[in-house]
Amino acid sequence: DTEVTQTPKHLVMGMTNKKSLKCEQHMGHRAMYWYKQKAKKPPELMFVYSYEKLSINESVPSRFSPECPNSSLLNLHLHALQPEDSALYLCASSQDYLIRTDTQYFGPGTRLTVL
C-alpha cells in the first residue's frame, strides 16, 4: 500500500483565520514533505521532516508552521495567510530522505483558497 492521505480536500479561509492541514501515512516511512503547487506548475518544496525532525525549510514564511507529532503524521498550521497562498498543498512521504534512490509518494492534496 503506497497511500498518503490528506485532509481536508478543500479549504477556504479568510486572512485572519487559523487552520491546519493534516497528512498521514502508514507505510513506515521516516521522511515526510510539504509541497506547494500553483496551477499548471511543478510542486515547490516547502519543508522536509526526517525521523520526525525538521531537516529542510525552504525559506517558507512563518505564517506556515509545520509539525510532525509522530512518524505517521504531518501537520501544516496556517495563520494570517495571503490570497497568493492559495494553491494545492501536497504532502509526500518516503522511506528515508538520505537514501539517494528514495522514492516519494504523494497524497491527493488539499486545495486551499484564501479570501
Added chain:
Amino acid sequence: AQSVAQPEDQVNVAEGNPLTVKCTYSVSGNPYLFWYVQYPNRGLQFLLKYITGDNLVKGSYGFEAEFNKSQTSFHLKKPSALVSDSALYFCAVRDRDDKIIFGKGTRLHILP
C-alpha cells in the same frame, strides 16, 4: 546545479499510437531520475525511476522510460496510448542536496 528540462508544454497523440514525453537532464555525478503523473485535481503518482543498470526502465500503467547517457535524456514512452493517459507528466531529478527537482511538466492529450 542539477536540473531537468521538459521541452514540450503539450503533446497530442491519437489513441492507439505510441507516445513519447521528452526529458533531458543536467547532473554532475550519477543521475537519479523519476517520472510522475498528475491527473486533474490530484496528487502526483510515481510511475518509474532510473537508478542504474538497464537503460530501459519499466513502470506503472504500461509506461517505460529510456535512459540515454550520451544524449542526457530520459524520455517517457508507451507503445499504445489510451485516452485515460491524458494528464500532466513531470520528470524529476534528485538534487545534490537530496531534494527532488521537478521539470515544468508536459501536458499529454490523447485524442480519441
